[in-house]
Amino acid sequence: MVRSSREREILAAIADDLTTTDPALAETMTRCGPAGSRPRLPVSPKQDGLLTVALVTLVVAAVLMPASWWAVLGLLTTLVVIPWMLLRAIERKGFD
Structure with a gap:
């Protein structure tokens, strides 16, 4: 500007x-x-790796489970992703 x-x-x-x-x-x-x-949030390879493993596990489970279980897997995915996103949003390392 x-x-x-x-x-x-x-x-x-x-x-x-x-x-x-x-x-x-x-x-x-x-x-x-x-x-x-x-400010950019600090990168945490450990947390991002754990999230990736959890999501890959849920995707593999969705492939192996019958369609009737997809709602349960969607709920589990939401229970993993939402708290992770919230924790990343409030993470304050390096900004205090």
Whole structure:
């Protein structure tokens, strides 16, 4: 995004005002990066490997089980994937 010189001056004034009135918030905002950016979650090969093994096991079980059991396997898949996604979303290693 390209900003005009007037916009850059206004943003600099806001940043200076923020730094003088609330240095802790200014530090937090500087540490977190530009607005709209999200910190990448740390890669955990162990967790990702366990998830992959669990999902492959569920896929193999779905192939071997009769169609009447697919609802149970879908439920098990949901019980594996949803908690994994939630844990990955709240994982805070390296961001504290």
